[in-house]
Amino acid sequence: MKLRGKAHKFGADIDTDAIIPARYLNTSDPAELAKHCMEDADKEFMKKMTAGDIIVADKNFGCGSSREHAPIAIKAAGVSCVIAKSFARIFYRNAFNMGLPIFESVEAADDIFAGDEVEVDVDSGEIKNITKGKTYKAQPIPPFMQELINAGGLMQHVAKKQVRR
C-alpha cells in the first residue's frame, strides 16, 4: 500500500497535549477529536491540511500522556501517516494498536520540507520525496508489529488468539 500527501513539518518533542489538548478529552468521538488535531502546536493545522497529508516531525513525537486520543485525532483528521526521527514509546505502541502507520527516519525528517509532496510505501518502508526527487528508507517495522498490522490491530490479533485457544 502506498500513501501520498503533502508534508506538514513539526519540531522535536511534540507532546500529546499539543496533539490533542486535554480540554477536549471529555469525549472520545474521533470526529470531534479531529477538529482539534495538533491545535496547540499549530492552530491553523486543520485549515491547512487535506486528507492524505503527512506529518513529518523531529525526535520524540507523541511524548507525555498515554492518551490514545492523540493517534485517534491524527487518523480521524485524515493524516495518512507520521514520519519522525523517533517516537515516544506509548505513542508508538498506540499507533500500531489502533492502525495509524508511523515511520522512523532521521534522514527523511531532516530532508523533507513543509509542502513537499511525499509518497510512502507502507510495506517496504520506502519514503519518496516527489518534490525533491529523493528517496529515504524508514527503520524496518519489527516483525511482531508487522503481525499486529496484518491482523488489523491489537484487538483483532487478540480475537484471533482467543479463537486459537
Added chain:
Amino acid sequence: MGMTITEKILAAHAGLERVEPGQLINAKVDIALGNDITAPIAIKEFKKAGATQVFDRDKVVLVPDHFTPNKDIQSAEQCKMLREFAQEQDLTHYYETGEMGVEHALLPEQGVVLPGDLVIGADSHTCTYGGLGAFATGVGSTDLAAAMITGEAWFKVPESMKFIFNGKLNKWVEGKDLILFTIGDIGVDGALYRAMEFCGETIENMGMAGRLTIANMAIEAGAKNGIIAPDKTTEEYVKTRAKRPYKFYQSDPDASYVSVREYDCTKIEPQIAFPHLPENTKGLSEAVTLNVKIDQAVIGSCTNGRLEDLRTAASVLKGHKVHKYVRLLVIPATQWIYRQAMKEGLFDIFLDAGAAISTPTCGPCLGGHMGILAKGERAIATTNRNFVGRMGHPESEVYLANPAITAASAVLGRIASPDELNLKKSI
C-alpha cells in the same frame, strides 16, 4: 550474566527463567488500570471485540479521577460508562467520588499495587508504582482493553539505565528535585524505551513518598518504567496495606546496564523546570534571580499530593499569607490524605494562609478543571508536566517545583526560596 529487577519481574510474569533486553514477551498482568479519560475507549473496544467478562474482577481497576467531580455533561457521561461497566463486571476496585483519589496516589495507599507486581495502566504516570519495586508502565486504551480480556500484555524487554544517588540531601531538596535534576541531565527522551533504575544511599534513606515521586516522573524522560528495589522502608509501607502476597526482587550484582550515572546529592539544589519541557531545569539559586512572577500555585497531583508533601507545604506556609494576587490551590491526592491533613491541623494552616483546599482530583494538572490558567498567566506547580497549554490557555506557562518552593512562591508572588520568607520581600 545476572538480571536487573525489571528483567526478573518481566521473566516471572512471562513464565520464563530469564529474559534479555529486546526480547518480545507476553506477560500476565497483576493489575490493569483505567481512568475516566482512557477507560471509555477501552470499554468500547472490549465490547466491540465481543467480550463479556473481564479476566479477573479483582485485577481490573477503574478510578475516575481526571475530570471528577464531573466537570461537565460530557465528562459525566464518560464517568457513567465506567460506573456501569464496574457494576456490570462487579469490579472490586472501582472508586467513586468520595472514596477515590488520584489513581497513582490511591493504589499504593490502598495496597492494590504491591512490590513485584506487573502493572499496566492506561495512564502514562502508571510508572509511579516502580517506587514500590513493581514493574509498572503506561499503555493506551487498546492495550488496556486487550488486557481486560486476556489478563496479558506484550512487552519488549527494556534495556536498563542505572542512576546512583549518594550523599545527604540539601535543605529543601527532596525526591522531586532529584528526578527533575535527572531529567534535566538526560533530556525528555534520555531514557526512551528504557527502564530507569534508581539506587544509592540517598534513595535507601528516602521514604516512600519521595520514592513514588521519583518513579512517577520516569515517563518525563521517556522511560518505559522507573524502579527502586524494595527494602525495609517498602516492607513497612506495604505490610499493613497488602491483602495478597507480594514479592521483593533485587537486581543481581552482575546485571547488565546500558549506562550507569552517579550523582552527588550534596551538589544538587532545589530544581525548577521552566516552560515548556520538564528538561528545562534550573537550580533555585538561578531561578530566584529571574524574578518570575506567578498568578497561581498548585500543590497536589500523583507526583506531589501525598501527606508528606502537604506537611512540607504547611511547614513553609505557617504564619504567612498567600500573596494578594496569587491563587494557591491545595489538592490532597486521596480522601485518606485529606482526612489526615485535616486531623493534623494542616488545613488550618492552609486556610489561614488563604489557600483553597480541593477534593482529590487530577483537575488543573492537565488543564481539566479546578484551576485553569488564562492567557499569559503563570503557575508554579508540584505537578509533572509543563507542556504548552498543559494547565489552560496555550499562551500560559507552568513551572514545575517541589512543594516547599511552590508554597514559598505562593506567598511571595514570584518563584522564591522558603529561606526568603523570613525576609518577607514580596513584590
